Amino acid sequence: MSILTSSDRVVGAASVGRTKRLRPSYWPFVVPALIVVIGVIVFPWVFTLWMSAMEWRIGEEQRFVGLQNYARLFTDVRFLEAMLHTLVYTALSVLAPLVLGTAAALAFNTKLPARGLLRGIFVMPMMATPVAIALVWTMMFHPQLGVLNYLLSLVGIGPLQWVYHPSTVILSLVLVETWQWTPLVMLIVLGGLAALPTEPYESAQIDGATAWQRFRYLTLPMIKPFLMVAVIIRSIDALKSFDILYTITQGGPGTASETINLYLYSVAFTYYDIGYGSAIAVVFFVLIIMLSLILLYLRQRSAWNTGDGQ
Amino acid sequence: MASVSIRNVRKSYGTVEIIKGVSIDIQDGEFVILVGPSGCGKSTLLRMIAGLEEISGGTVAIDDRVVNDVPPKDRDIAMVFQNYALYPHMTIADNMSFALRLKNTAKSEITAKVERAAGILGLGPLLGRFPRQLSGGQRQRVAMGRAIVRDPKVFLFDEPLSNLDAKLRVQMRTEIKEMHQRLKTTTVYVTHDQIEAMTMADKIVVMHDGIIEQIGAPLDLYDNPANMFVAGFIGSPAMNFIPGSIGGDGFTTEGGDRLPLGGRVPAASDGRPAVYGVRPEHFRLADDGMAAEVVVVEPTGSETQMVLRPLGAKAGREDRKRELTWVLRERTGAKPGEVVRIAPDPALAHLFNPDTGLRL
Incomplete structure (x- = not known):
């Protein structure tokens, strides 16, 4: 095995033959990473795919059933409902922090008094443990003892059932998610705002743009790439949200807040139907990948400052 | 077109006085260049004419109307910035028409004005491109085009050629002068480059440490400098x-x-x-x-x-x-x-x- 020296690395196209001869010496460097990738990423997925093609209940004999588990998904009302809950929960958990985070970033981008301190306080929810947050919010949501209903009573609004009623449970959970993750969006957008050039704003002032028009025609399009990053991160995060949902509602009342993640958990670890659970996991994974690809494409399209994307 | 009258204008940041009582009369259609070393206050003075900086004392009048408290958009001026200040996410056509679109100008009029400005500056084939796809010289031309479409009373240029290479600077110098000769719009131009000042101006204002050292025609300043600063600043190599x-x-x-x-x-x-x-x-x-x-x-x-x-x-x-x-x-x-x-x-x-x- 030969050692690659710096002079070897700078050789040009003229010494292709020599580079070829050296190629086997690269392999030992790749092997450790390859083993880790195969063991940690590739194998679990191949194994999940294999499990999804089996009828596999813990304690029973395994049997190959092909695509039967996937066919079952289409007639499983609980799965379809969970899918709808997931989409609604994700859409709201992306939109609300996005709007509020952008507004907060715009506020923190001005010369507020004690801006640093306020910003520090604002990002605190993001640093807290989800389970701890969930427990605190569970207490706050309590219809009789919770502080939220008390606060509503101060402004003359009657008590709400919050997470204890099917019609308000998802909105209530979105409230928790929004509270925790608005700071993240704020930080991303604030970074974007800080990177914006200042001259176009002076130019727009001379061109006659009002404050709203400067936001609408300059700031918003120019921070779009940053908003798209926030949307990507938030979408993936909200889709795979589990801890807060499980701790506060376990998918209830009934199955009113059961997302795919929670349903998958029930199928696999409550009903021990590993094969069917794996099929749900595969479909869920494909959904996340597709959504990520679409968002990444949109992110690229929104870039005005790099490459030719527009 | 308009005259600009600057009367005893002062600018302070806290206790530091940047401009210490400056008076200049700019005639209708005149090309006036404010020249001086970095930190002399020339760009600040230009920004005060534009309305981008508050005036601490004195008055700025455009066409005999004092504009101290008039917002930039209502001063009927157009400004070309050193860094072009183009809207990076808009096409060249959108950049040039932005001010007109804000005023809800008719589409046909916008198209006509943009095409006229693009014709003057040779930007026709570039209208569909984005600023990042243009060279420095082309971007500067777009910045000028954006100013032209507004058909303002006064053009303000803030060191517009500083980011260009030497050859392009000479070329753009000629183009700006040609543009002024064609449009005859009152122009205030800031530069630290005395060659630019000498070659382009009808009248040069030499500034130093927030005061005016001398005002005069280029050759007048060259031949009859009022003091050692002007004598040393105007002319290359220096006196x-x-x-x-x-x-x-x-x-x-x-x-x-x-x-x-x-x-x-x-x-x-x-x-x-x-x-x-x-x-x-x-x-x-x-x-x-x-x-x-x-x-x-x-x-x-x-x-x-x-x-x-x-x-x-x-x-x-x-x-x-x-x-x-x-x-x-x-x-x-x-x-x-x-x-x-x-x-x-x-x-x-x-x-x-x-x-x-x-x-x-």
Whole structure:
């Protein structure tokens, strides 16, 4: 095995033959990473795919059933409902922090008094443990003892059932998610705002743009790439949200807040139907990948400052 | 088109006064250049005319209307920035039409105005592109196009050529001058480059440390500088300043050389210390001139620039200040180390007060 020296690395196209001869010496460097990738990423997925093609209940004999588990998904009302809950929960958990985070970033981008301190306080929810947050919010949501209903009573609004009623449970959970993750969006957008050039704003002032028009025609399009990053991160995060949902509602009342993640958990670890659970996991994974690809494409399209994307 | 009247304008940031009472009258259609070294307040003054900086004292009037409290959009001005300040996410056509679209101008009128400006500046084929797809010179032209479509009363240029390379700068200089000759719009232009000022302006305002040193036509400033600052700032290479004293009908340098004054001796000035100012191109070879050693020879083709050290001066670091620059069109073949004898043209020389810097 030969050692690659710096002079070897700078050789040009003229010494292709020599580079070829050296190629086997690269392999030992790749092997450790390859083993880790195969063991940690590739194998679990191949194994999940294999499990999804089996009828596999813990304690029973395994049997190959092909695509039967996937066919079952289409007639499983609980799965379809969970899918709808997931989409609604994700859409709201992306939109609300996005709007509020952008507004907060715009506020923190001005010369507020004690801006640093306020910003520090604002990002605190993001640093807290989800389970701890969930427990605190569970207490706050309590219809009789919770502080939220008390606060509503101060402004003359009657008590709400919050997470204890099917019609308000998802909105209530979105409230928790929004509270925790608005700071993240704020930080991303604030970074974007800080990177914006200042001259176009002076130019727009001379061109006659009002404050709203400067936001609408300059700031918003120019921070779009940053908003798209926030949307990507938030979408993936909200889709795979589990801890807060499980701790506060376990998918209830009934199955009113059961997302795919929670349903998958029930199928696999409550009903021990590993094969069917794996099929749900595969479909869920494909959904996340597709959504990520679409968002990444949109992110690229929104870039005005790099490459030719527009 | 409009006149601009700046009356005793001041600008302070806290206790620091940046502009210390400046007054300029700019006539309708005039091309005025504010020139001076970095930090002299020229860009701040321009931004005050634009309305981008508050005025601490004095008044700015456009067409006899005081605009101190008028927002930029209502001043009917257009500004071209050093960094172009284009809207990076908009096409060139959108950049140029933005101001008109904000005013809800009719589409047909917008198209006509954009096409006219694009025609003037040769931007036609670039209208569908984005700023990042253009070169520096093209971006600067777009910035000018954006100003043209607004058809303003006053054009303001803030060091628009500073980000361009030397060749492009010369080309754009000509284009801006041509544009002014064609549109005849009142223009205020800021630069630190005195060549730009000399070649483009109808009137130059030389600023230094927040005050105006001199206002005048380019050649007037060149030929009759009011003080040593203007004399040294206008002209490249800079004017030679030779310290010494007035005596008899001539000038004696500190090194003991005699320089002619051509009968222009100020009254009662015998023995008075002074600074003799002579431009590099106003020396000539003369058998009775002062002897100087050639230090550096820099031929540029059309002319040769030489750095000379008068032999009367002592050698040493301090003497670098006494080195003289000579620019000549002839090719003398002089080499470093050789001695030449040169004399200034007394009719084109100036005398300055060494304490106040004012011309005597």
